[in-house]
Amino acid sequence: MSISLHHIRLAYGPRVLLEEVSAEIPRASLTAFIGRNGTGKSSLLRVIAGLRPAEGGEVRLCGTPVSALNPRQLASTVSFVATDKVRIANLACEDMVALGRAPYTNWFGRMQETDRAAVRHALETVGIADLARKPMETLSDGECQRAMIARALAQDTPVILLDEPTAFLDLPNRYALASLLRRLAHDEGKCILFSTHDLDIALSLCDSVLLIDTPALHHLPAAEMAASGLIERLFAGAGLSFDPLCGRIRTDEP
Amino acid sequence: MSRSALVFVLLALATAALFAADLAVGSVALSPGEVWGALTGAESDSTVRNIVLNIRLLKAVTALLAGAALAAAGLQMQTLFRNPLAGPYVLGVSAGASLGVALFLLGAPLLGIAGHSAVRSLGVAGAAWLGSAAVLAVVMAVSRRIHDIMVILILGIMFGSGIGAVVEIMQYLSNEAALKSFVVWTMGSLGDVTGPQLALLAPVVCVGLVLAVLVIKPLDLLLLGENYARTMGLHIPRARALIFLSTILLAGTVTAFCGPVGFVGLAVPHIARMLFRRADHRTLMPASMLAGASLLLGCDLLAKTLALPINSITALMGIPVVILVVVRNRSFFG
Numbered sequence: 135m136s137i138s139l140h141h142i143r144l145a146y147g148p149r150v151l152l153e154e155v156s157a158e159i160p161r162a163s164l165t166a167f168i169g170r171n172g173t174g175k176s177s178l179l180r181v182i183a184g185l186r187p188a189e190g191g192e193v194r195l196c197g198t199p200v201s202a203l204n205p206r207q208l209a210s211t212v213s214f215v216a217t218d219k220v221r222i223a224n225l226a227c228e229d230m231v232a233l234g235r236a237p238y239t240n241w242f243g244r245m246q247e248t249d250r251a252a253v254r255h256a257l258e259t260v261g262i263a264d265l266a267r268k269p270m271e272t273l274s275d276g277e278c279q280r281a282m283i284a285r286a287l288a289q290d291t292p293v294i295l296l297d298e299p300t301a302f303l304d305l306p307n308r309y310a311l312a313s314l315l316r317r318l319a320h321d322e323g324k325c326i327l328f329s330t331h332d333l334d335i336a337l338s339l340c341d342s343v344l345l346i347d348t349p350a351l352h353h354l355p356a357a358e359m360a361a362s363g364l365i366e367r368l369f370a371g372a373g374l375s376f377d378p379l380c381g382r383i384r385t386d387e388p
Numbered sequence: 389m390s391r392s393a394l395v396f397v398l399l400a401l402a403t404a405a406l407f408a409a410d411l412a413v414g415s416v417a418l419s420p421g422e423v424w425g426a427l428t429g430a431e432s433d434s435t436v437r438n439i440v441l442n443i444r445l446l447k448a449v450t451a452l453l454a455g456a457a458l459a460a461a462g463l464q465m466q467t468l469f470r471n472p473l474a475g476p477y478v479l480g481v482s483a484g485a486s487l488g489v490a491l492f493l494l495g496a497p498l499l500g501i502a503g504h505s506a507v508r509s510l511g512v513a514g515a516a517w518l519g520s521a522a523v524l525a526v527v528m529a530v531s532r533r534i535h536d537i538m539v540i541l542i543l544g545i546m547f548g549s550g551i552g553a554v555v556e557i558m559q560y561l562s563n564e565a566a567l568k569s570f571v572v573w574t575m576g577s578l579g580d581v582t583g584p585q586l587a588l589l590a591p592v593v594c595v596g597l598v599l600a601v602l603v604i605k606p607l608d609l610l611l612l613g614e615n616y617a618r619t620m621g622l623h624i625p626r627a628r629a630l631i632f633l634s635t636i637l638l639a640g641t642v643t644a645f646c647g648p649v650g651f652v653g654l655a656v657p658h659i660a661r662m663l664f665r666r667a668d669h670r671t672l673m674p675a676s677m678l679a680g681a682s683l684l685l686g687c688d689l690l691a692k693t694l695a696l697p698i699n700s701i702t703a704l705m706g707i708p709v710v711i712l713v714v715v716r717n718r719s720f721f722g
Contacts, residue, residue, distance in 0.1 A: 184618075184619075185615055185619065205623045208621065209619060212619070213619060213620075214615070216616065220613075220616075222667050224661060224664075224665050224666050224667040225668070229668055230612075233608060233609060233611075233612065234620065236608075236620040236621055236622070237621040239605070242670070243604070289620065
């Protein structure tokens with residue numbers, strides 16, 4: 135298993151977010167991570183990325199506990215795309231993507247031919263090879279998000295985590311990005327986990343869905359998740375209901 | 389030749405030309421031949437040799453090192469704090485160094501530590517390192533809780549004023565001899581650095597500059613923020629410690645021997661960005677060092693010809709750059 139969660143306990147101050155949750159996510163799969171705001175999606179992603187410890191339990195990446203990996207080993211196992219926009223003046227797109235090669239370059243960050251090839255491949259895969267020399271601050275939101283994904287690809291890790299990668303994008307860009315992630319998972323054998331509020335994308339394009347139902351965590355194949363009744367529970371009391379047949383949310387008419 | 393290479397060559401030539409000009413210009417009119425003769429040892433007049441080697445060369449080397457040091461320190465702080473307005477002077481690191489020096493110069497006589505000149509140089513430098521380290525630690529601790537550019541800036545300004553007040557109280561309480569040596573230090577400039585002081589300043593600044601080169605890759609990763617840097621394999625505590633050490637050695641030492649020189653650390657990295665239009669530190673670090681060296685050599689030339697204190701000139705040159713940055717890049721690091 136690429137990502138294994140064993141009895142994870144997650145808390146935010148006195149508030150328990152997740153209690154003794156476990157999940158197994160295999161390689162070559164695209165997994166959506168859904169749940170209401172403030173239920174701990176970002177926190178759990180940060181735990182898996184090794185950015186913060188959990189309050190209990192163990193995360194294993196490709197069989198090794200995250201806590202046992204040194205920074206360089208961790209960086210060659212898992213890459214992370216956060217929500218904050220990266221708009222650094224004068225930083226060319228391909229130079230930003232090249233930062234993903236950091237775990238493999240020497241102290242000075244000198245790029246070898248293999249590193250340059252990895253950067254080129256990453257830019258081509260996400261479809262922004264023509265933007266390579268453009269400075270980051272001139273890219274659109276969609277292009278910027280693709281560049282950040284290219285950086286994660288250049289990092290050449292079996293596991294890629296993304297925190298709400300579709301948040302700032304318009305509808306066509308959301309589907310294009312999710313399709314890109316699906317292609318990467320299936321063609322390149324990556325284990326990709328991304329948090330999202332796009333329910334239809336989660337159910338139609340992903341292999342499986344991870345759902346936080348505080349303090350539990352459910353992991354089901356996308357079709358089973360739609361039929362499980364868990365999504366209805368997620369929106370219970372919010373004046374919304376979920377239609378499992380067409381996979382859509384409806385507002386409850388009074 | 390690429391644009392970067394061309395700008396590097398021009399910048400290096402400018403630095404060399406300003407260094408030569410700084411040697412040639414001074415209150416005593418000397419011909420270029422006399423200056424050259426003194427440098428090569430061919431000049432027989434001991435007064436000329438003394439002026440060129442013990443005054444002008446000393447001052448020019450100090451300007452070169454101090455400019456490179458302050459610029460390298462400023463660049464590191466701007467990236468570490470992800471704040472385009474960070475710099476050793478603005479963040480209060482220079483003020484911290486001043487406080488250290490004040491404590492030493494005004495406090496040492498009270499404790500009866502008499503001033504042998506070598507002991508004094510080392511004491512002044514050590515006190516400046518400790519003072520700048522203390523301020524840097526506090527600013528860093530606050531910036532980790534509050535991610536607001538302006539808060540950090542205001543904090544630095546408050547530090548500067550607070551430390552100024554403390555120093556005034558100390559001046560009021562201290563005896564005449566100690567007071568005099570401190571006031572002389574506050575007016576200190578590049579020209580007051582003596583040979584033995586340079587023998588301490590030069591190696592320490594060089595260590596700081598070497599450290600600054602060693603953290604080029606960590607600084608590049610920190611452009612994306614600490615979280616991204618960590619996920620790309622950067623050992624954050626180690627990187628931060630190296631950057632701190634480098635900044636303290638560079639800014640603290642220069643402040644200890646040249647007095648508080650403002651705005652070079654803040655403005656020069658921006659000048660380097662404008663010249664090279666790049667963000668990577670493999671370009672910006674050497675570019676800032678060269679630009680800082682030539683800026684301070686140029687300021688020293690102006691100071692000599694106009695007979696003004698160098699601190700006023702660096703402030704007058706730095707402030708427009710600061711205003712430009714504030715107006716143009718309100719969301720510099722997005």
